[in-house]
Amino acid sequence: MLIGSSPAPGPPSTPDVTLRRWCADDLDDLVDAYRDPVLRHWTSHPVTNAAEARRWLKGTQRDRADGRRYTFAVVEEQADGARLVGNVVLKGVTPQRPAPEVGYWTASWARGRGVAPRAVTALSRWAFDRFPEVTRLDLLHQVDNVASCRVAQKCGFVFQEVLPARPPFPLDGHRHALHA
Template sequence: MPFLIKPVLSPGTLARVPQPVIPTGDGLLLRPWRAEDAPALHEIFQDPLIHRWHTRAAHSEEEAGGWIDEWVAAWTEERTAQWAVADAATDRLMGRVGLNGIALDDGVTEVAYWTAPAARGQGVAARATTALARWALDETGFHRLELTHAVANTASCRVATKTGFALEGTKRSAGLHTDGWHDMHLHARVRGD
């Protein structure tokens, strides 16, 4: 049965090109993950605040390396797109930003991020999210970027608001964390915002 509408983005939009390095313009780079990032990724995932808002744990550098392998493969499979956020001058790992649940046909994906403990308070998540949104909406052609976070995660809400993601509502009991179910804020940006 034929579709009446064309896909927003065609299959291969991401996979036919190497994952780009995206500069923020203010000292950070969004770059593809590399195997040598595994020790720093493992160390970051020992942080209690990371455990509070994420559902995965990295028990070893090898496990962190496995995540990196998954993230690299996911680009060519166009399932997710994950970037390491690094200091442009030193390449020190400062955080992560990514697109989850990519739906090319609909031109919709979800933005996610975290910041390394040593980099908090420097606007890393907001700067990286701004650069990623610009790339996804303006350069690549996504139509809609969604962003969800636990209502109790006020720092994440500040990032969403600061980066132009309008609060669209609250999804009741929609996110399961280690301490139980959380109401989740839904924010979004659409092309042209």
């Protein structure tokens, strides 16, 4: 049984960026974002071509349908229209998991402008509103990912512990927590 029987609030929102469902029109932007070697380094499932992007997009739809994972494209309005600037995801929304996990990535062209903290904060607020029984969210990252540590801190996630390395992650990790 999945948690979250309350009516769903609207999509996450934040000033300056919009969080929305991924769609087929995002395919080219998704492949472009994953051309970045930094993003590929930190992700366990890189998207390197259109076929992989289609599978990734279908996976986000399937995961949302079973109610255990909610993935949002992060877009920013620019003079020439909206542009993809990142991704946020709420993972493991099940009664068996003590706290769902928040994940994210930021496209190379949007880094250093506060996109990730704004998007993660919006997703976190949405998660607590959407799932009132969830009282804690976790944000995990590998110990050498200093940028993710800074994002966690900016969003109010407090460092909890060092986690031992486990595949596919070769190094220990940090667990940060945010309480409702």
